[in-house]
Amino acid sequence: xxxxxDESIKKLFDAKSAKVNTNRGEEYFADLYVKCQKRxxxxxxxxxxxGGVDLRKVLEEDGFxxxxxxxxxxxxxxxxxxPASFTPLVAEAAEVMNRIPVVWIELSDCAGNSEAxxxxxxxxxxxxxxxxxxxxxxxxxxxxxxxxxxxxLEEALELFRGKYILFVEGAIPLxxxxxxxxxxxxxxxxxxxxxxxxxxxxxxxxxxxxxxxGGIPAAAPNPTxxxxxxxIVKGKPVINIPACPANxxxxxxxxxxYALTGSxxxxxxxxxxxxxxxxxxxxxxxxxxxxxxxxxxxxxxDEGAKNNFxxxxxxxxxxxxxxxxxxxxxxxxxNWPIGVxxxxxxxxxxxxxxxxxxxxxMANAHIKAPTGGVERTVDQFGLGLLTxxxxxxxxxxxxxxMAGKKNSDEKDA
Amino acid sequence: xxxxxxIEKIEGEADxxxxxxxxxxxxxxxIFPYSRGIESILEGREYRDALVIAPRVCGICxxxxxxxxxxxIEDGFRKANIAxxxxxxxxxxxxxxxxxxxxxxxxxxxxxxxxxxxxKINRLEIPGDLIKKASKITYAITKAMAIFTGQWPHAxxxxxxxxxxxxxxxxxxxxxxxxxxxxxYMHEALFNPKEMSILKDMESVFTLLEKADILSLCMHTENxxxxxxxxxxxxxxxxxxxxxxxxxxxxxxxxxxxSKAKDVLYxxxxxxxxxxxxxxxxxxxxxxxxxKEYKSGIWSRIFARIFEGYTLxxxxxxxxxxxxxxxxxxxxxxxxxxxxFSGIGIVEAARGSLVHEIVxxxxxxxxxxxxxxSQWNLSRGSVNKKGVARQAVRGARSxxxxxxxxxxxxxxxxxxxx
Numbered sequence: 001x002x003x004x005x006d007e008s009i010k011k012l013f014d015a016k017s018a019k020v021n022t023n024r025g026e027e028y029f030a031d032l033y034v035k036c037q038k039r040x041x042x043x044x045x046x047x048x049x050x051g052g053v054d055l056r057k058v059l060e061e062d063g064f065x066x067x068x069x070x071x072x073x074x075x076x077x078x079x080x081x082x083p084a085s086f087t088p089l090v091a092e093a094a095e096v097m098n099r100i101p102v103v104w105i106e107l108s109d110c111a112g113n114s115e116a117x118x119x120x121x122x123x124x125x126x127x128x129x130x131x132x133x134x135x136x137x138x139x140x141x142x143x144x145x146x147x148x149x150x151x152x153l154e155e156a157l158e159l160f161r162g163k164y165i166l167f168v169e170g171a172i173p174l175x176x177x178x179x180x181x182x183x184x185x186x187x188x189x190x191x192x193x194x195x196x197x198x199x200x201x202x203x204x205x206x207x208x209x210x211x212x213x214g215g216i217p218a219a220a221p222n223p224t225x226x227x228x229x230x231x232i233v234k235g236k237p238v239i240n241i242p243a244c245p246a247n248x249x250x251x252x253x254x255x256x257x258y259a260l261t262g263s264x265x266x267x268x269x270x271x272x273x274x275x276x277x278x279x280x281x282x283x284x285x286x287x288x289x290x291x292x293x294x295x296x297x298x299x300x301x302d303e304g305a306k307n308n309f310x311x312x313x314x315x316x317x318x319x320x321x322x323x324x325x326x327x328x329x330x331x332x333x334x335n336w337p338i339g340v341x342x343x344x345x346x347x348x349x350x351x352x353x354x355x356x357x358x359x360x361x362m363a364n365a366h367i368k369a370p371t372g373g374v375e376r377t378v379d380q381f382g383l384g385l386l387t388x389x390x391x392x393x394x395x396x397x398x399x400x401x402m403a404g405k406k407n408s409d410e411k412d413a
Numbered sequence: 414x415x416x417x418x419x420i421e422k423i424e425g426e427a428d429x430x431x432x433x434x435x436x437x438x439x440x441x442x443x444i445f446p447y448s449r450g451i452e453s454i455l456e457g458r459e460y461r462d463a464l465v466i467a468p469r470v471c472g473i474c475x476x477x478x479x480x481x482x483x484x485x486i487e488d489g490f491r492k493a494n495i496a497x498x499x500x501x502x503x504x505x506x507x508x509x510x511x512x513x514x515x516x517x518x519x520x521x522x523x524x525x526x527x528x529x530x531x532x533k534i535n536r537l538e539i540p541g542d543l544i545k546k547a548s549k550i551t552y553a554i555t556k557a558m559a560i561f562t563g564q565w566p567h568a569x570x571x572x573x574x575x576x577x578x579x580x581x582x583x584x585x586x587x588x589x590x591x592x593x594x595x596x597x598y599m600h601e602a603l604f605n606p607k608e609m610s611i612l613k614d615m616e617s618v619f620t621l622l623e624k625a626d627i628l629s630l631c632m633h634t635e636n637x638x639x640x641x642x643x644x645x646x647x648x649x650x651x652x653x654x655x656x657x658x659x660x661x662x663x664x665x666x667x668x669x670x671x672s673k674a675k676d677v678l679y680x681x682x683x684x685x686x687x688x689x690x691x692x693x694x695x696x697x698x699x700x701x702x703x704x705k706e707y708k709s710g711i712w713s714r715i716f717a718r719i720f721e722g723y724t725l726x727x728x729x730x731x732x733x734x735x736x737x738x739x740x741x742x743x744x745x746x747x748x749x750x751x752x753x754f755s756g757i758g759i760v761e762a763a764r765g766s767l768v769h770e771i772v773x774x775x776x777x778x779x780x781x782x783x784x785x786x787s788q789w790n791l792s793r794g795s796v797n798k799k800g801v802a803r804q805a806v807r808g809a810r811s812x813x814x815x816x817x818x819x820x821x822x823x824x825x826x827x828x829x830x831x
Contacts, residue, residue, distance in 0.1 A: 108449055110472035110566075173449075216454065216469045223450030244567055245472065300572045301743030306579050330564035334556045340563035340570040340578035341742075345465055353454075353466070 020278035109170025173224035219353035281318035316343025477762035489756025503575035513558035518763035519722035574745025629710035637690035686765025
């Protein structure tokens with residue numbers, strides 16, 4: 001094999017795909033620290049909104065020790081890509097999160113993100129989100145229904161105008177003038193509903209792949225002409241937290257970041273927070289060593305599967321997918337799809353239902369592999385994924401085998 | 414006097430139009446104005462894609478949809494003469510995960526839907542700790558599930574011929590500890606295992622129903638159906654006290670232009686599906702005792718559902734105890750040649766019988782049809798022949814009572830209109 005090709009393959013897989021700058025120097029962080037302190041001071045002076053509850057008390061009642069909470073805070077600090085010295089600030093931010101009003105709406109969706117959120121980790125959901133974040137309105141979780149719910153929403157919108165964060169779950173169907181989805185007695189379309197609520201929001205967070213890119217409703221042939229929040233909401237900060245379901249840790253992370261700094265976290269070109277979507281699944285995958293060694297699962301349930309080998313040949317999209325599930329995992333970090341021997345389906349990338357599909361190795365899936373070497377940043381990489389033609393990532397599967405590390409076919413030969 | 418109103422609550426939304434006569438609810442009309450067209454999204458794709466797309470029909474019962482999809486594919490394989498037998502281990506893992514999904518659904522419904530509604534109807538303040546109580550069980554049980562499924566909701570660990578995970582005994586023990594935690598909680602708050610009597614929170618349900626004088630509210634024509642033969646329930650029809658066998662051919666789906674949801678009938682009749690139906694068809698003695706007294710009223714329905722959650726927890730523990738992890742996870746290798754087949758997958762989901770029907774032509778999905786539990790219970794029907802929930806709300810003395818009746822079926826509009 002030509003050396004140049006070997007070299008470029010090597011570069012592709014050694015590339016620090018995500019140039020997320022986690023070390024901005026002492027001065028930057030010292031500055032940020034002071035800013036955060038000031039911000040937290042301001043929040044503390046504000047009254048807790050809605051059903052705000054004292055986090056400390058709740059934790060105590062629930063038998064959580066301060067140590068458990070600080071452990072969670074230090075993990076969250078790391079997740080937000082802040083230096084360890086910020087841990088006390090993150091802990092404080094969690095305690096004043098009830099000053100930030102949150103409105104959560106569901107459009108064209110399956111309620112999966114609410115379900116995932118309901119079992120968020122750390123200080124558990126009831127403490128951290130339902131008590132600590134002041135969830136002013138949630139269509140699925142709240143006790144009120146019908147007219148009563150609409151009234152409650154109107155009140156929240158008026159009272160917290162310009163201050164609340166709007167969380168949106170689900171896509172927006174635009175077909176037949178938006179009449180695939182309507183809400184309330186006035187039959188407001190999802191689009192109008194979203195625009196009205198976004199108008200008074202400080203920021204809009206699209207939760208899950210449907211709200212981000214249209215997700216499953218937008219998959220071919222897109223029967224309802226569904227689109228994502230960023231296609232509708234203009235002139236407002238939009239933050240995307242894709243994945244199906246979105247990881248609750250990242251949802252909480254965004255609110256925490258906002259409480260801490262008063263601003264939205266740094267975003268990539270697809271408006272995803274870099275702290276969560278700065279790296280590929282592949283970069284931190286627990287099975288990565290097997291990829292490097294050329295050890296693959298070739299059939300469900302084979303020897304490779306029993307030994308937790310790399311799932312690339314079974315169609316795993318980890319090398320093309322930006323997300324932190326390999327670190328954060330799901331359901332209180334107990335596991336994640338690759339942990340149960342099922343490849344990543346690429347659910348945090350645009351159009352993944354049509355472009356990525358599953359169980360088809362990428363070489364057969366008609367998707368273009370990313371190009372670029374060490375200099376590429378996550379932004380360029382993300383765009384490259386969509387537009388650039390390049391070396392099929394599948395070559396590596398062959399290349400590492402050719403490198404003589406391991407060839408499962410040899411056994412048969 | 415006709416008054417249009419809206420109902421929207423945990424798990425979806427639907428429009429309800431109430432018609433009152435002499436101060437009581439005479440009739441309702443249920444309209445599901447919303448649809449994503451998932452069946453048409455599935456059509457034309459490779460059949461294995463159904464295993465990742467079908468769960469997304471509903472984030473609440475994603476695992477049931479996953480199992481229905483794989484059952485449909487495996488049924489099709491068998492009909493196409495591809496012989497295979499799932500290992501006991503693969504079956505155990507699927508059953509365990511399904512139990513977990515049902516348990517968390519049942520428990521969440523009790524604490525987040527039923528109890529708050531009952532406090533409201535009695536004009537009492539809703540206790541603040543209900544969400545915490547629900548989350549205690551649901552955290553533990555979904556965590557136990559994710560040990561085998563990778564995540565919940567939207568797990569995708571199931572493949573035709575088995576499962577992709579290969580757990581060790583350490584993981585089985587980890588799951589068992591979590592199930593024990595759930596059982597302990599249930600023995601404290603719901604059922605006394607020694608005397609088989611109800612405890613605290615179930616007592617609250619009974620007392621609140623009694624106080625509002627609605628224990629037997631919500632009766633219909635006593636026609637029940639369960640389509641699935643599963644590790645915890647049998648299939649059958651239970652009509653006016655008589656139990657008979659099912660015949661899949663008798664299922665009939667009717668498109669209704671007013672709503673995105675299709676009506677579904679069995680043998681030309683509307684039937685109730687779900688935990689109460691399953692318990693009656695299983696001839697469960699305890700539930701039968703309650704049914705004799707309260708018929709198809711609210712208390713029977715609530716008791717049957719929560720009691721099923723409890724018995725499933727015991728089953729889940731049993732499954733873990735006898736799981737042999739040394740067996741194969743998956744017995745089918747991938748078929749290289751092009752396949753054409755059709756199959757039906759049936760699952761008993763939290764709210765009742767779920768059906769996926771597929772026709773595959775040369776590896777591509779030709780048609781995909783889904784019948785969901787809420788479609789059975791919430792079929793509209795006509796003025797002369799009304800759907801089950803529509804029969805049940807008749808005579809409700811207030812809007813609150815009518816809401817409570819509808820919620821005792823736990824409508825899921827997400828599923829119903831897909």
